[in-house]
Amino acid sequence: MTANNRGPNGQRLPEPNGESERRPSIADVASFARVSHQTVSRVLNDNPSVGDLTRARVLAAIDQLGYRPNIAARALASGRSKTLGVVAMDTTRYGPVSTLYGFQLAAQQHGYFVSVVAVHAIDRQSVREAVRWLTSQSVEGLAVIAPFTSAHDALSSLPTGTPVVAVEGDPEANMSVVTVDQVAGARLATEHLLGAGYGTVFHVAGPPEWLEARARSEGWRAALHSAGADVTPPLSGDWTARSGYQAGQVLAQVPDARAIFVANDQMAMGVLRALHERGRRVPEEVAVVGFDDTPESAYFIPPLTTIRQDFKRVGRAAVQLLVDQLTTGAKSQERVVINPELVCRESSVAVPSHD
Amino acid sequence: MTANNRGPNGQRLPEPNGESERRPSIADVASFARVSHQTVSRVLNDNPSVGDLTRARVLAAIDQLGYRPNIAARALASGRSKTLGVVAMDTTRYGPVSTLYGFQLAAQQHGYFVSVVAVHAIDRQSVREAVRWLTSQSVEGLAVIAPFTSAHDALSSLPTGTPVVAVEGDPEANMSVVTVDQVAGARLATEHLLGAGYGTVFHVAGPPEWLEARARSEGWRAALHSAGADVTPPLSGDWTARSGYQAGQVLAQVPDARAIFVANDQMAMGVLRALHERGRRVPEEVAVVGFDDTPESAYFIPPLTTIRQDFKRVGRAAVQLLVDQLTTGAKSQERVVINPELVCRESSVAVPSHD
DNA sequence: CAGCCGATTGGGAACGCTAACATTATCCCC
DNA sequence: GGGGATAATGTTAGCGTTCCCAATCGGCTG
Numbered sequence: 161m162t163a164n165n166r167g168p169n170g171q172r173l174p175e176p177n178g179e180s181e182r183r184p185s186i187a188d189v190a191s192f193a194r195v196s197h198q199t200v201s202r203v204l205n206d207n208p209s210v211g212d213l214t215r216a217r218v219l220a221a222i223d224q225l226g227y228r229p230n231i232a233a234r235a236l237a238s239g240r241s242k243t244l245g246v247v248a249m250d251t252t253r254y255g256p257v258s259t260l261y262g263f264q265l266a267a268q269q270h271g272y273f274v275s276v277v278a279v280h281a282i283d284r285q286s287v288r289e290a291v292r293w294l295t296s297q298s299v300e301g302l303a304v305i306a307p308f309t310s311a312h313d314a315l316s317s318l319p320t321g322t323p324v325v326a327v328e329g330d331p332e333a334n335m336s337v338v339t340v341d342q343v344a345g346a347r348l349a350t351e352h353l354l355g356a357g358y359g360t361v362f363h364v365a366g367p368p369e370w371l372e373a374r375a376r377s378e379g380w381r382a383a384l385h386s387a388g389a390d391v392t393p394p395l396s397g398d399w400t401a402r403s404g405y406q407a408g409q410v411l412a413q414v415p416d417a418r419a420i421f422v423a424n425d426q427m428a429m430g431v432l433r434a435l436h437e438r439g440r441r442v443p444e445e446v447a448v449v450g451f452d453d454t455p456e457s458a459y460f461i462p463p464l465t466t467i468r469q470d471f472k473r474v475g476r477a478a479v480q481l482l483v484d485q486l487t488t489g490a491k492s493q494e495r496v497v498i499n500p501e502l503v504c505r506e507s508s509v510a511v512p513s514h515d
Numbered sequence: 516m517t518a519n520n521r522g523p524n525g526q527r528l529p530e531p532n533g534e535s536e537r538r539p540s541i542a543d544v545a546s547f548a549r550v551s552h553q554t555v556s557r558v559l560n561d562n563p564s565v566g567d568l569t570r571a572r573v574l575a576a577i578d579q580l581g582y583r584p585n586i587a588a589r590a591l592a593s594g595r596s597k598t599l600g601v602v603a604m605d606t607t608r609y610g611p612v613s614t615l616y617g618f619q620l621a622a623q624q625h626g627y628f629v630s631v632v633a634v635h636a637i638d639r640q641s642v643r644e645a646v647r648w649l650t651s652q653s654v655e656g657l658a659v660i661a662p663f664t665s666a667h668d669a670l671s672s673l674p675t676g677t678p679v680v681a682v683e684g685d686p687e688a689n690m691s692v693v694t695v696d697q698v699a700g701a702r703l704a705t706e707h708l709l710g711a712g713y714g715t716v717f718h719v720a721g722p723p724e725w726l727e728a729r730a731r732s733e734g735w736r737a738a739l740h741s742a743g744a745d746v747t748p749p750l751s752g753d754w755t756a757r758s759g760y761q762a763g764q765v766l767a768q769v770p771d772a773r774a775i776f777v778a779n780d781q782m783a784m785g786v787l788r789a790l791h792e793r794g795r796r797v798p799e800e801v802a803v804v805g806f807d808d809t810p811e812s813a814y815f816i817p818p819l820t821t822i823r824q825d826f827k828r829v830g831r832a833a834v835q836l837l838v839d840q841l842t843t844g845a846k847s848q849e850r851v852v853i854n855p856e857l858v859c860r861e862s863s864v865a866v867p868s869h870d
Numbered sequence: 871c872a873g874c875c876g877a878t879t880g881g882g883a884a885c886g887c888t889a890a891c892a893t894t895a896t897c898c899c900c
Numbered sequence: 901g902g903g904g905a906t907a908a909t910g911t912t913a914g915c916g917t918t919c920c921c922a923a924t925c926g927g928c929t930g
Contacts, residue, residue: 197881237919255608275598541887586887592888
């Protein structure tokens, strides 16, 4: 039998012992405030048609009982879960992580919960599973931070009606997309090097399944073409410093490799390390430009010239897109493109050396 | 009016047009499979007392209709939300991020959703808010990856009954804790340097509000004491490479600073950079040891000797602790302590240089 | 003064599921 | 062949909200 202590007027009272039997429900609040459960609901949902006095009484009761609405019940009754889902790949690298962080903050600000599913394999199947998993939780909107081709196919298996935004997705896809203009960024990097007088630019690319990697290679290639420069076949890494190091070991032995555009900063670090090891001085003998601008990039040896992406802004934009679709009810295919910028540091510019 | 197309026996049929009016419910499945909704529920929950034939029929119906259970309804009815909450601070640094990642993977494996709240301020208030936010979502368990003192106080405001695990929390706290033995790690680092013949070890510490920073300083101090070495007052950074760089600039001008233990790898990178800039060679003139072993640390110039923490394991352990408490129903104060290990690379060991 | 309107409030049903109990079939043993 | 276990299924109540519609109460209009 549940303890049923009631006040002089029949209201329920808060449990005197700390170990309350269960969380107070809207009915408890109603009874305590001597109104109907519906009025309490109205107060909770900021419905204007509640008298000031009544509202005050209800709020007092809520406070007194320490009432918190039950989200599951609300979700069931209203069909709205106030949750945004994120399918994220590689949630340990700087870019995705920062995007996710920006997403979380923005979602919180908009009053949404965030449920994250980490995908570890790059295949269509696991993305699909992740999406299923999230939709079964009735997320209202879905962001996919898994920028490889197979992910996009998987998204088609979505129940119609759930807004989706592909982060760093294919701009050609038929869904909302937030993306940094990778091609432009790569162009920026390449042209920077060409402009510094290098005849051509070598390239360490990311894994070809990644859209970002492809776009960066494409931008690099385009810039070389425009300038009429030679295009050496790019090396390819897996985003890690390790793979950058391996690529660097190869390039260190290529005398022509005087300017290198590396598809991200972590690989660039590996490249720097390999060049250093082989005694090739940066930037005097070899110029290096990265991509991402991690907080550490300014402290590489030498400080890395790179392309800055505003990841947090990407995350925020993704939330905004979802919220817009949710409030207007319209299914948009809007795309937000964010421009990257060149951050020029010593790795690409010969400066008077320190010793 | 909802389309009400029924089969010859009165079962509901799946909508012929792709745009189905609403998601199928358990009742739809039941009617389609010609069993009671309860039987469907039993199938869904792997209840053994369902006949093989019936089960097959139900499964077929589920498949046919594309039925997915409504989590909100399930949570409401059962009181279990299958969601674990995480309060995370600084979800952009390698350590917390990797822990979170490990947590997510483990949670998924155990069939739990993960809801993350990012806290940006270090005060008690925001942690408390985050916890409120998550409990209102009726998470079943809560992990707090916010290893500073103020967070711990905030945790007391929790409703009794929700299992909590503090990740990298105070081992003295009266709750479950998963932690890496930071003191031991710092000792390892310091003793490694002392053992290499350095008379004493300088220290660049983390922000003093962070428990990890304190523990590492403590371990460092203890090791020096045991060895009877001088203790120079530590410099203090904020975990960033930038702050490490600043500390490094100071230490580069201290001739006695021949061995430095830096409280994390990112700051160590800054230190390396500053030393390099001032022409102090590592490790020939100054030895440096970091803490964390990020994937990049092996590619620093020179490769960084550091203390490896198995972050993913920490995340897994946190999930395990929560799941245990959830299944046994017992409120534990178990603590899991994971031992860090020394990874010896060139930054602390004089080796024949390359040029 | 009847009638109506806007502002409040209340009463039930519905959301989709699980829990607890009731019911029916099945089979075995004495 | 009756009685009682056991397996398989069905029935009925909630879980805590929101939604829809009805009810009440002033005050104002004509």
